[in-house]
Amino acid sequence: MTLNDPSQVEWWRHAVIYQVYPRSFADADGDGVGDLPGITARLPYLRDLGVDAVWISPFYRSPQKDHGYDVSDYCDIDPLFGSLEDADELVATAHELGLRIIADLVPNHSSDQHxxxxxxxxxxxxxxxxxxxxxxxxxxxxxxxxxxxxxxxxxxxxxxxxxxxxxxxxxxxxxxxHLFDSSQPDFDWRNPEVGDLFEEVLRFWLDRGIDGFRVDVAHGLLKEESLRDQVVEEGEEPHGSASSDEERSMVERTLRDEPMWDQPEVHDVYRCWHDVLAEYDGDRMLVAEAWTQTPESMARFVRPDEMAQSFNFAWLLAPWSAPAFEEVVTGTFAALAETTASPTWVLSNHDVVRHATRYGGGAQGLARARAATLTMLALPGSSYLYQGEELGLEQVDVAPEHRQDPAYLRTGEVGRDGCRVPVPWSGTAAPYGFGPGPDQPWIPQPDDWADLTVEAQLADDSSTLAFYRRTLAARRELAGSPDDVEMLDLGADVLAFRRGAVTVALNCGAAPVARPAGEVLVSSGPVTDRLPADTAVWVRA
Missing domain, CATH: 3.90.400.10 (Oligo-1,6-glucosidase; Domain 2)
Known part of the structure; x- marks a missing residue:
């Protein structure tokens, strides 16, 4: 398998991009909610971690009914997070540190307060x-x-x-x-005024130095014009999006009738946006959050005159299984074969259960999370990391009285709050250095996180944070490796492939297997000449 046009050297093609959920990253003013000055103060940490860019979830003016994904003014900063001056300082500081900034754009809907x-x-x-x-x-x-x-x-x-x-x-x-909360009315993208508004928004932030945009619900802007009923099977209820790991497999071939998603006309929007970004220097980029039904439909978003990348959720949705992971890898490359795009890989974000918990939780879940991450980071293309995964954070069982996700408030079902608990930075008790003062942040942190803080893990060479730093440093050594990936057969429970001189093996089975011969560059856990269960390794022949 080979990526097309590997000579392209745009910065985003092989970047590691770290997602910051601003409410929960770092609080500079002590109100219990993260903010832009807090992010700016922690940018050296992200540089030292070894990432290339920072994607920041919405920071625009908003009533915060959906924590910023309900925007009332796209060209201003919500006072909860700071000011436009704070945003300018964040971008300037990031650029001084060699980091790019990707802003989250929400074009499918606005706030009802817009x-x-x-x-x-x-x-x-x-x-x-x-x-x-x-x-x-x-x-x-x-x-x-x-x-x-x-x-x-x-x-x-x-x-x-x-x-x-x-x-x-x-x-x-x-x-x-409103395909989401009732406080989030959907725009009619067949009205040219809407397109004009968002071209102005793009230019506003590009002029301020933003390096790219992650486009929220990128597949949803255009609906089938008739707004007809959704066709459902007899006895089945109509449904909303399948943007959850419980509902959708990217390799699933039983296609649903979805007149509200992935309409052909949506691509006209991104062709226009591509032209806007092309007017600016520095390889500005767009990445789509497009929960499409097939890899082929996902690939349409990354045609040469549209977006740079589209999130590939297939790895995130796959079970712990070597054959399933291999299908993800081969299917992703096959879907992109007719494009010049590079793939993306992601295991966690602010909308899904953290992967250490998805893989079973506890010691086994963490071992599998580290192994999956190591394997993912060896693949050509861009990798997206979610804040706190480098600390091995698991999903938190947030008490009902502290849940704020609108999905929970509308349905009573546990929502996404558990992956949005603020990051622990230092100390032995909440708020673990998240902000000044002794009080818990907007979502309380668990009492047993003292060993998971950045401070504690920086002092422990066997910590998950130390593992991420070693892995990202080793990944930089792969920068000159070819983008050809050769799948290897090392057994039914082992995902293995070769990229240049490096062989990568992930043991998804229950028993140790023979480790590929060569110099161990990095591993997700201790290895000898055997590769233990739930462990991955990079070796160089």
Whole structure:
């Protein structure tokens, strides 16, 4: 397997990109919530960790109903996180340290507090203001039923009724579409005003030195124009997005009817954005969060005139299995074979259960997490890391009274709060150096995290943090390696491949196996001439 056009040297093609969830990374002002000055102060830590770029989840002005993914002003910083001056200082400091900054952009929907949506509510049916969003008349004799059967990703109907007191006729009341929370109305991307707005937003941040954008819900901007009902199997309920590991396998071939996702016209948007970024120097980039149903549809987002990269969630969704991991690797390369894009690899983010917990938790879960990470980082392409995984953090069972995820608030089902608990930096008790003062942060930290702090792990050469630093340093030595990957057969329970002079082996079985011969460059745990279970190794012949 070979990446096309390996001569390309754009910075993002083989970058390690670290995701910062700003609420939970570092708190500079002591209010219990992370902020931009806190991130700036910790940038030397990220440089020393060995990453190339920092992706920061939304920091725009927002009511924070969905922790920043509900934006009320795309060209300002929410006071919770700081100011535009703080953002400028963060970008400048990152660049001085040799780090790039990727901003999170949320173009599928705005906050219901955005000035456009407030104007739409005031203007009424049929107005140009409402045409910026997806307002429709309801069904039923009095418009009392939603316009279609779509469901919100966060549970419940994807429509909310307005104009309740407007009259008794079906045209006197309208509903608006929100594929996520009711406080997040979806834009109508068939209205050119919406595209014009976001081109202005792109330029605003590019002019301030942002190196790229992670595009939230990149597959969702355009809906099938008729807004028809979703076709479901008999006895099945309509569903929202399949953007969770419980719902979707990227290699799944039983395709669902999804008129709200992955419409062909969405690619016209990204061709326009590609042209905007091309006006700026420094290889500015776009990466899509596109939960598509097949690797082939994912690859459409990275055609030469569209995005630089698309998140590849296949590894994240795969079970602990050598054949499953091999299918991910071979399927990813096959999907990109007709493009000039490089693959991306990711194991955790702010929306999914941390992979140390997914792999079983405890000592076994951590061993598997380290082994999977080591294997992933040997593959050509870009790797995305999520804050705290380098500390071996697991998913936290957040008490119900502290849960704030809108998915939990709408459904009562445990949401994403457990992977968003603030990072422990130092000390022996909460808030573990997360911010000044003695109080717990916005989501309380566990009492048993003293050994997991950055301070504690920097003093321990066997720690997960030390392992990440060694691995990222070794990865830099692979920078000149070819992008050809040759899969090897070392047994049914072993994922193995060769990249240049380096052989990588991951033992997913329950018993030790023979280790590939050669000099051990880095391993996820102790190895001899045998490779233990739940362990990975890089060796050089």
């Amino acid at each position: 000035e456009w949506f407030q104007a739409a509510l005031a203007a009424g049916p049929g107005s140009p203001e409402r045409a910026r969003y997806l307002f429709r008349e309801g069904r039923g004799a009095h418009g009392e039923q939603p316009p279609n059967n779509w469901r919100s990703v966060f549970g419940g109907p994807a429509w909310t009724r307005v104009d309740e007191d407007a009259g008794d006729g079906p045209g006197d009341a309208q509903w608006y579409l």
